[in-house]
Amino acid sequence: MANCTHGFCALIIALLGLPIFGQVRIDPNGDCTLREEINYNADGEFGLAVKHHGTVVYMEFTLGTAPASQAKLVLHQRDRINKPWPIMVRGQEFRFDETKFTAWETGLNWPVVGTFVVDRTQHTPPWQVAYELDLTDWYNANLGKTMTLLLVRAQEVEDIWGPHFEDREGTKTGNAAMYGPRIEVVPVDADAVQLWPSSPLAKVLRSDTPGESVPPTLAMEGARGEVVSGQAVARYEPGLAGATAQITELKHRNQDAIIPAESIRLQWVRYIDITNNSHGIPRDELVAEAPTAIPDPYWEERTIPVPAGQAQPLWIEVHVPYGIPAGEYETSLTVSGGPAPVTLPVTLHVWDFDLPRDRPLSVTNWWNFPGRFLRDQVQEFSDEYWALLARSCRFLVEHRQTDIFGWMGMIEESGDEETGYTHDISKFERYAEIAFEAGIKRIQMHSLAASEKKPGDNHRSLIPFPQNFRRLAVLADMARRRGWTDRFLLSIIDEPTVEFETSYNDVARKAREIAPGMRIIEACETEHYDMDIFVPKLSAIHVRYPAFDELRRQGAELWFYTCCHPVGRYPNRFLDQTLLHVRVMHWINYLYQLDGYLHWGLNQYWGDDPYTEEGISHGYPLGDRAVAYPGKQGFLGSIRFSAHRDGIQDFEYLYVLEERLREIKERFGAAAYWLNPRDRPLELCRRVVWSFYDYTRDPNKMIETRRVIAEEIEALTQEPFIFVQTSPSEEVFFPAGPRFVYVRGLVSPGSTVKINDKPVEDVRANGFFQHPLFGNVTEDRPGINVTVEKDGATRTVRRVLKLSE
Numbered sequence: 001m002a003n004c005t006h007g008f009c010a011l012i013i014a015l016l017g018l019p020i021f022g023q024v025r026i027d028p029n030g031d032c033t034l035r036e037e038i039n040y041n042a043d044g045e046f047g048l049a050v051k052h053h054g055t056v057v058y059m060e061f062t063l064g065t066a067p068a069s070q071a072k073l074v075l076h077q078r079d080r081i082n083k084p085w086p087i088m089v090r091g092q093e094f095r096f097d098e099t100k101f102t103a104w105e106t107g108l109n110w111p112v113v114g115t116f117v118v119d120r121t122q123h124t125p126p127w128q129v130a131y132e133l134d135l136t137d138w139y140n141a142n143l144g145k146t147m148t149l150l151l152v153r154a155q156e157v158e159d160i161w162g163p164h165f166e167d168r169e170g171t172k173t174g175n176a177a178m179y180g181p182r183i184e185v186v187p188v189d190a191d192a193v194q195l196w197p198s199s200p201l202a203k204v205l206r207s208d209t210p211g212e213s214v215p216p217t218l219a220m221e222g223a224r225g226e227v228v229s230g231q232a233v234a235r236y237e238p239g240l241a242g243a244t245a246q247i248t249e250l251k252h253r254n255q256d257a258i259i260p261a262e263s264i265r266l267q268w269v270r271y272i273d274i275t276n277n278s279h280g281i282p283r284d285e286l287v288a289e290a291p292t293a294i295p296d297p298y299w300e301e302r303t304i305p306v307p308a309g310q311a312q313p314l315w316i317e318v319h320v321p322y323g324i325p326a327g328e329y330e331t332s333l334t335v336s337g338g339p340a341p342v343t344l345p346v347t348l349h350v351w352d353f354d355l356p357r358d359r360p361l362s363v364t365n366w367w368n369f370p371g372r373f374l375r376d377q378v379q380e381f382s383d384e385y386w387a388l389l390a391r392s393c394r395f396l397v398e399h400r401q402t403d404i405f406g407w408m409g410m411i412e413e414s415g416d417e418e419t420g421y422t423h424d425i426s427k428f429e430r431y432a433e434i435a436f437e438a439g440i441k442r443i444q445m446h447s448l449a450a451s452e453k454k455p456g457d458n459h460r461s462l463i464p465f466p467q468n469f470r471r472l473a474v475l476a477d478m479a480r481r482r483g484w485t486d487r488f489l490l491s492i493i494d495e496p497t498v499e500f501e502t503s504y505n506d507v508a509r510k511a512r513e514i515a516p517g518m519r520i521i522e523a524c525e526t527e528h529y530d531m532d533i534f535v536p537k538l539s540a541i542h543v544r545y546p547a548f549d550e551l552r553r554q555g556a557e558l559w560f561y562t563c564c565h566p567v568g569r570y571p572n573r574f575l576d577q578t579l580l581h582v583r584v585m586h587w588i589n590y591l592y593q594l595d596g597y598l599h600w601g602l603n604q605y606w607g608d609d610p611y612t613e614e615g616i617s618h619g620y621p622l623g624d625r626a627v628a629y630p631g632k633q634g635f636l637g638s639i640r641f642s643a644h645r646d647g648i649q650d651f652e653y654l655y656v657l658e659e660r661l662r663e664i665k666e667r668f669g670a671a672a673y674w675l676n677p678r679d680r681p682l683e684l685c686r687r688v689v690w691s692f693y694d695y696t697r698d699p700n701k702m703i704e705t706r707r708v709i710a711e712e713i714e715a716l717t718q719e720p721f722i723f724v725q726t727s728p729s730e731e732v733f734f735p736a737g738p739r740f741v742y743v744r745g746l747v748s749p750g751s752t753v754k755i756n757d758k759p760v761e762d763v764r765a766n767g768f769f770q771h772p773l774f775g776n777v778t779e780d781r782p783g784i785n786v787t788v789e790k791d792g793a794t795r796t797v798r799r800v801l802k803l804s805e
Contacts, residue, residue, distance in 0.1 A: 024064060024185040028168045029146070030098030031059040031181060037102045045171040047078065048181065050087060050151050051162030056104055057151035060096060061183055063142055067193070067338050069238045070186040071139035073149065076179040077118055077129045078172035079164040084119040086154035087163070088112060089133060094148040107150035113138050115154050118163040135183060141241035188338075192237030195335055195342040200229035200646065201579045201699035203287045203295050203639065204313040206271065208233065217345040218333065221707065222320050223653070225355040227398065229646050230316040232344055234335050239308030243268075243337040250318070250329035250348055257325050259318065259348070266333075268299035269313040269639060274613045278574045278621035280567030286576050294575055294622075296638045297611060297629040303337070315639060318348055326352035351710045352717070353656060360655045361589055361648055362559065362596030364403035364444065365627060367392075371603045373610060373630035381427055386434060391634045393438035399641055400648040402596075403489070404435055406443040408468040411475060423474045429482070436487065444521060446491045448472065449507045451500070461503035462493060469514060476515035485517040489533065495523050505530040523561050523598060533557040535598050538588075539566035542692035545592070552593065559596035560588070564620045570693060573599065573640055575616070575623030580699050582640055583647035587689040587702075590654045590681070601625045603635065650702075653709045654681045660716045664723060664746065671768035674744050679725055684709050686731035715797075720790040721748045721767075724797045733802050741773040741801065743784060751790040 032041040036054040040046035048057040073089065090110035114133045153162070170176030196210040197218035210233075222228030234243055245266045250259040271293040277286055287294060295313055306312045316333070329348040334341045370378065370388055378384040396404065410428040415421040432443055448469065449462040472490070479485045490511055496504050508520055508530040519532035525540050527547045534551055538560050541548050552558040562572045562585070571581040571588070589597060603610075604625045606618035616626040627641040661677035668675075687705045689695040696702060716723065724745040728734050734741075743755060749767045753760040763769040773784065782803045787796040 024187060026061050026064065026183040026185060028181055029060040029062060030096065031057065031168050032096075032098040032101060033057055034102065034104040036104050039099065039102050041098050042100070045167060045169040047167050047171045048075075048151070048165040049162060050085070050153055050165075052153070054104060055162065056107075057165070058096060058098075058101065058107065058148055059151070059181055060094070060098075060146065060148045062146045063139060063144060063183075064185060064187075065144040067140045067143060067188045067236065067238050067240070068136055068185045069188050069192060070184075071135045072184050073133040073135050074182050074184055075131045075133075076166045076173075076181075077131065077163050078166050078179070079161070081118060081161045081163055083157060084117050085157050085163050086115060086117050088115050088152050088154040090150045090152070091138060091142075091147055092150075093142065093145050095146055096148060107148065108152065110150060113149065136238060137241075139183070139185065140238055188236075188238050193338050193342055194233075194235045195333075195344050196233055197344065198231040198233050198313065199699055199703070200231050200315075201583065201643070201702065202231060203579060204231070204233050204269070204311050205288055205295075206293055206307075206310040208311040209235065217347055218316070219347050219349070220316075220318065221349045221351065221710065222318065223351045223353050223355050223656075223710065224320050224322050224324060224326075225357065226320050226649055226652075227645060228318045228320060228348065229642050230318070230346070232314045232316065232333055232335075234306060234312045234314065234342070235310065236306050236312075236338055237309050239310075240306040240337045242303040243306045243312060243335055244303045245314050246334045246336070247316070247346070248331050250331045250346075252325060253328040253330055255325050255327065257329075259321065259324065259329055263319040263321065264331075265317040265319075266302075267315045267317070267637070268301075268304040269295045269315055270297050270299045270304075270611070272296050272575060272611065272613060272616070272623075274576065274622060276613075276622075277576050278567070281574065281577065281621075282569060285569060285578075285581070287578055288576065290576075296575055296623065296640055298636045298638060300631045300636055306337075313639075315642065316346075317642065320348075320350060322354060322357075324350060326350045351714060353710075353713050355649065355652045355656065359400060359402050359441070359648075359652075361400070361586065361651050362402045362441070362557075363400055363598075363648060364405070364596075365401060365599045365602035365644075366405040366444075366604075367396075367602040367628075368604055369405075371630065372605050374634065377632075386430065388634055389431065389434050390438055393435045393440050395628075395635050395637075396602075397439035399637070399645045402441040403444055404440050404442075406431075406445045406488075408445055408447070408465075408471045408475075411471040413467055413471060421470055423471065425474050425478050428475075429478055432484065432487075436484070442487050442489055444489045444491060445472075445475070447493050448490060448511055449493045449504075451493065459499045462496070462500050462507050463503075464507050464510060469510070472511065472514050476518065479515075479518070485515075486519070488515075488518050489521040490515065490518050491522055492520065492531075493522075495525070496529065498526050498528075501526070501528045523600075527551055531556070533559060533596070535559040535561050535596070537565060538562050538570055538572075538585075538692060541592075541594075542570075545692075549592075552595075557595040558593075559598055560594055561598040561600075563600050564624050567621070571695065572621075573623065573627060573644065574621045575640070578697075578699075579639065579643040580697065580702060582643040583650065583702065584689055584695045586647035586651040587654075587685055587695070588692060590651050591685050591689055592692075599627075601627070603628050603630070605630075650706055653706060653713070654685055657681045657684075657709055657713050657716075660713055661723070664716060668746055668767060671764065671766040672746060675723075675725065675746070679729060680712070680723075681709070683730045684712075690731075715795070718795070719748065720751055720788045720793050720795055722746070722751075722753075722786065722788040722795055722797055724786045724799060726784060726799050726801065728801070730799055731802060735803075738774065739803070741784065742770065743773060743786065744768075744770045745786060747788045748790055751788045754787045754789075756785055757787075 033049045091113040092110040166179040173179045196214045220230045249261045273293045274290045277290045331346050333344045412424040451460045452463045453460040521533035523535045571585045573582045609615050628635040658677045658681045665672040665675045727742040747767045782801045784799045
């Protein structure tokens, strides 16, 4: 409320009679003063008076449909009072007849809209004083409704008079146009309502605006079998009580094909307020510096409140079906809740290839099932519990997770050494069966040993858990019976240190004796362990890569993991890092032929509220505890978990290109003796990442490289066929000369080839050609253009060498 100070009263009175550009005035449909059951307007106009208990004012307004940047109630006092009067304004959707309404207590429990103080106490005319109460939020929350405002004293006042305001008829002044009650509205400028496309690699901060060169369309790309991510951003300068997003089916531009709306998921993004940044991360690697708010979890409801002047991101996921035709699909995204719906055109280019149904990369984020908060929703081992497990596993599979966490204690044991032990594995067997049916590939079982320091020893060693080895025998029998032996992985102890090498291997041998065929997996720091799947920390594999790579060459699987480490400039999935930091990890998987990725925290919440900095971070860097959040029916995702999946799908693009080249090598036989199917994918991978520690920070570079990978996959099935490999490869720095470049390639038999517009004379009948280049590849001409021609059709492939730093 802004009440008039006495020196400005005359100026305000003069200006109120003038029209203000863009302003809308809403007069009451009716107004009246009630003194308990007595309606002072029943027999004529009276004015609007607020006095002691039971003397109140009701005013009915029909609000506009367009949102307001400002809306205010304007009243004029027309008599004196002896002491300041506090007025409370309450509001509700309600209609009344100003001459018949007598139920004075109707609005006493309505929501409070605001308060103001009438302080015009001097007895000297003029007494027409303007009072204003800001109604902007209330107005925008009730657009198009007929609302009634109640004016009632806010507290007891020792004054018999009370304020008297002008009514809509102008009873006191004879000039209702100037002094009558009203709501004055300044409509939102059209430019204040915005909806624009963003990148699926962007963490949109609340202060973000569209910028100057925003494209008019949200353009997405994906292969069949992919979950494609996109992002749009809404911003309402006046704010909205509730924004709702809708999207229609995607229709093929040239064919009778659709992607149904049911395959498209719209998820509003909510924010986590942070007070501190993750320790050890350089400032230039942070999304924003604390204190701030960072987007992460998805909002569970369809409608979300949008604060005034703040960006509100919307995450879009399209599940691209197998079997649909490639090409351009189109639809539109609509966000409503404002003055009028705003729309954004959406396109999806579907590439002409499938991502593999059988996941080539092993991935797990360890869970605590059902975990805090979800555990309160179901009774353990009830039908609802098993249904929640099935939904949760499908949620993980949708995010390209292959493995889940299991506990040996899930196998129930009873008895003692004297009477013997019995075991009930039925509940765990059902747990495994539901997980496997949902698409989970393996269950990692923890743990078989604990550390112990014996008296007199200077180091700790591992000792087996006897009860868990008994359970292991029962698990092995069940797995053999069900044909699941290879679907269980065993952990001896998480993160064994170097002092455990000897005792660890003793326990591992015992486990192999009891459960032959079950492989051992461990998050570890060094390489001298008896295990099948080594999972060193990203920083550990970086500094010990030759030793770990030798284990891979000998047949072991080699994964990596991140947790609260590494920090610095290593990629990780901390809340205040970029989404590129999350996504690039799986380009590292491809670069080093690493078979999997592990993290300890899917939903390891702390405290009473998982939607807080403390809830997902306590004791660790921001967000290290969780990338999924509890909802009403199960887990909710996050933009980090979606970026995690997108990075896995980037890996799958590189994998598909490699597999296509492997097929080509087999098809061409001896003519392709030189073709290594990994060479070209590695060239493209190195446009994004160069080592465990060095990688691009440019999101556009990652997206553009991904597009090139997709285009090259498609090109391998197009005619005229051509594949080219240079030696040295594109991403190898080639210093000053003399520079020899060897070009080798395959084309459809019967084709002709030109390199930099010069014919290649020796194109073999089997489609193989090779050509040396000497001296004509320079810093100002680093490109090599290879053109194939057959039956009048041509295609050109370009390779650009790295000749300077």
